[in-house]
Amino acid sequence: MTMGNIAGHAARSGDAAADQGAKKRLFLAAETLIAEEGFEAVSSRNITARAGVNLAAINYHYGSKTALLLDIFQTRAAELNRERTTLLRAALVGEPPSPRAILRALIEPPTLWISDARRTALRFLNRARSEGPAEIRAMIRDDVRHLRRFVEALEQALPHLDRAEIVWRLHFSLGVLHHNSAADYQRLALLSDGLCTPEDREALLGRLLDFVAAGFGA
């Protein structure tokens, strides 16, 4: 997260949301617009217009449009993974730890964000995975640090499975978890004639956990 001092001269103003620094306004405008309309539909001119700043502001504050989007992605992904790490730590107090609790630490945070104040952030993250610029997708592809912790935890919880087995099944689980965009759910609703919707967060979390845990034989 590169947005260091967001106060600036706006600190003297009493207005809260509308009168932030231009840099943070760009951050929030881009996140909201892209969460709602998608990466391809949002141009630099859209973003700067919504933020109420000049076209050149993106380049001045972030260097490029892609760098702005990457900053948004990294910020929100870090927040998500922080929540996961907290739950994972709690799951590891058992001896041996419960595989279901470990998988829950992976799955619960994004599932709860669906109908949260974090809904916009989650939509941005989901869209980034499929529609985002190559630089973001490269970062998703290459940064696996947060996943290594889950591999290690699952090795402890499932000592009868070797490392390759665990990584394969985690790979499959991530497929399930990431099949999560608005388009994916629209397809699900269509296929089920409206029977299946992600509205009930707890029920969705339960279904996800059941399916993935079954894949681990747990």
Place this chain on the structure above:
Amino acid sequence: MTMGNIAGHAARSGDAAADQGAKKRLFLAAETLIAEEGFEAVSSRNITARAGVNLAAINYHYGSKTALLLDIFQTRAAELNRERTTLLRAALVGEPPSPRAILRALIEPPTLWISDARRTALRFLNRARSEGPAEIRAMIRDDVRHLRRFVEALEQALPHLDRAEIVWRLHFSLGVLHHNSAADYQRLALLSDGLCTPEDREALLGRLLDFVAAGFGA
């Protein structure tokens, strides 16, 4: 597939590959370039240069760049779903049919295409899902006809599960199946320190089937 008569005046020539109609040359050039370098890296000027035709040929033959890409997608997806339908029919002769055979009909064709002559087509399809233009992703989202056959088959094979259960688990299975791009496998290799690769098609198919069938309790 809109490429009706691909012969044209080239039919009188003895040369096979290089001297096809401009329309088919555009089709193959675009498919190959995008399979290798991705949707974003390939411009109309790249495609027409590789096909040896004028820049305006895409618009003349297909109406737009997106229409060309959509045509490639529909053609290859239809071929893939034809293979699936054949396997599904064979799986349905049993009474009751085997859920594993039904899931195999869904999973086997794309898995075998990985190291086939169809490798390029599969890469195009996989990239289309994540990098493709909005029109292609809308078609993926809205066309579920081929999936309805699988829902019906699984209802027969698993009569103790209601329709909603089946559709949810099919949705999760599609997540597993679509987590299949070059980037996904690169991430898998990175996370496993090179331990897990999709090289052995039969082993991969077995792993996929085991994981997904477990999710159906089968």
Place this chain on the structure above:
DNA sequence: GTCTATACAATGATAGAC
């Protein structure tokens, strides 16, 4: 340091000559 106005190269699309 921050912001504005403006210019620039590249893209997909298209009209019209041949």
Place this chain on the structure above:
DNA sequence: GTCTATCATTGTATAGAC
């Protein structure tokens, strides 16, 4: 059917005002 020329829109870069 094919090609040339041209168009609007995109992300980016920079000069200069405050």
